[in-house]
Amino acid sequence: MTKLGQWLCGLLLLGSAWAALAGLRLPAPLRQALLPLPVYLLVAFGCFSLATVGFRLATFNDCEEAAAELREHIRAARADLARRGLRC
Amino acid sequence: MAGGGNDKFSVLLPTYNERENLPLVVWLLARTFRDSGTDFEIIIIDDGSPDGTQEIAEQLEKIYGSDKILLRPRARKLGLGTAYIHGMKHATGNFIVIMDADLSHHPKFIPEFIRKQKEGNFDIVSGTRYKGNGGVYGWDLKRKLISRGANFLTQVLLRPGASDLTGSFRLYRKEVLEKLMEKCVSKGYVFQMEMIVRARQLGYTIGEVPISFVDRVYGESKLGGNEIVSFLKGLLTLFATT
Ligand SMILES: Nc1nc2c(ncn2[C@@H]2O[C@H](COP(=O)(O)OP(=O)(O)OP(=O)(O)O)[C@@H](O)[C@H]2O)c(=O)[nH]1
Numbered sequence: 022m023t024k025l026g027q028w029l030c031g032l033l034l035l036g037s038a039w040a041a042l043a044g045l046r047l048p049a050p051l052r053q054a055l056l057p058l059p060v061y062l063l064v065a066f067g068c069f070s071l072a073t074v075g076f077r078l079a080t081f082n083d084c085e086e087a088a089a090e091l092r093e094h095i096r097a098a099r100a101d102l103a104r105r106g107l108r109c
Numbered sequence: 110m111a112g113g114g115n116d117k118f119s120v121l122l123p124t125y126n127e128r129e130n131l132p133l134v135v136w137l138l139a140r141t142f143r144d145s146g147t148d149f150e151i152i153i154i155d156d157g158s159p160d161g162t163q164e165i166a167e168q169l170e171k172i173y174g175s176d177k178i179l180l181r182p183r184a185r186k187l188g189l190g191t192a193y194i195h196g197m198k199h200a201t202g203n204f205i206v207i208m209d210a211d212l213s214h215h216p217k218f219i220p221e222f223i224r225k226q227k228e229g230n231f232d233i234v235s236g237t238r239y240k241g242n243g244g245v246y247g248w249d250l251k252r253k254l255i256s257r258g259a260n261f262l263t264q265v266l267l268r269p270g271a272s273d274l275t276g277s278f279r280l281y282r283k284e285v286l287e288k289l290m291e292k293c294v295s296k297g298y299v300f301q302m303e304m305i306v307r308a309r310q311l312g313y314t315i316g317e318v319p320i321s322f323v324d325r326v327y328g329e330s331k332l333g334g335n336e337i338v339s340f341l342k343g344l345l346t347l348f349a350t351t
């Protein structure tokens with residue numbers, strides 16, 4: 022099955038479970054909690070996404086040392102290549 | 110033979126206007142492989158770069174020998190995907206390393222790739238900027254945000270089981286790469302993504318090594334709105350078809 026298919030199946034499953042529960046004669050407070058559940062889930066997922074991306078953005082490594090080391094290596098490479106007769 | 114045993118590693122270096130970078134990458138590659146006592150060859154696929162990359166490549170061939178440096182140029186710019194296929198045809202190693210020639214991928218990570226491959230007997234080892242000590246240098250906040258956002262979206266939609274889908278610093282078993290090349294049709298960043306997705310489908314195993322990605326110092330860089338749109342298109346295509 023494609024990833025799209027998997028998503029649709031998952032959503033269908035959750036959706037029908039929700040619809041089935043909503044169709045039952047539940048006590049009023051339970052029903053009130055149940056009806057907006059999809060919206061809550063959506064909002065929660067949105068928050069989770071933003072938080073995850075934000076956190077990863079903030080903790081994205083800046084490789085200063087790698088850049089400095091590369092500059093050093095470039096210098097060494099240039100010198101050695103010139104010695105071996107490379108004309109750039 | 111400390112590092113390699115009987116293995117031979119073919120490095121594919123596609124170049125387009127990398128006159129400044131190419132000799133430096135080749136020098137670093139040669140030093141890395143010699144230090145670890147590993148058998149290697151470097152295959153340079155230059156697509157008729159107007160800056161004279163090919164001429165530099167010919168000098169390098171003389172310096173390092175034509176058993177170490179193989180020149181397999183093409184007459185004009187035909188794109189990265191076909192450059193890999195073209196280069197791979199001439200590879201004699203049983204493992205293939207794919208990397209950019211613009212110095213954003215440092216050859217020092219290759220011994221780590223090789224160690225990782227041995228450790229888990231992996232079919233593919235992929236460099237990752239998004240894990241452990243991995244990271245980037247030279248990106249502003251906007252580019253980092255796009256990269257993180259795109260990566261998150263990809264993880265959610267495709268659950269690919271690898272953390273860096275758009276990176277192009279990887280080690281493949283030769284036959285695995287051949288198989289994947291046959292299957293993959295996308296272009297650009299999506300091509301790298303599709304390789305991993307198809308690899309998972311075919312049941313290949315993937316190991317990961319954190320890498321530091323240093324944005325190119327020499328030459329032009331391009332990440333525009335166009336790239337983002339084609340990335341999203343490609344992502345959705347993979348989402349709907351794989
Ligand atoms: N042979 C060949 N090589 C190419 C072609 N396009 C890009 N390359 C090379 O492929 C590697 C990756 O390309 P880059 O231009 O660095 O692409 P990028 O890393 O996505 O973008 P920037 O580094 O930000 O410019 C480099 O070594 C390029 O020289 C092509 O059409 N043919």
Ligand SMILES: [Mg+2]
Pocket residue numbers: 209211213325
């Ligand atoms: Mg690059």
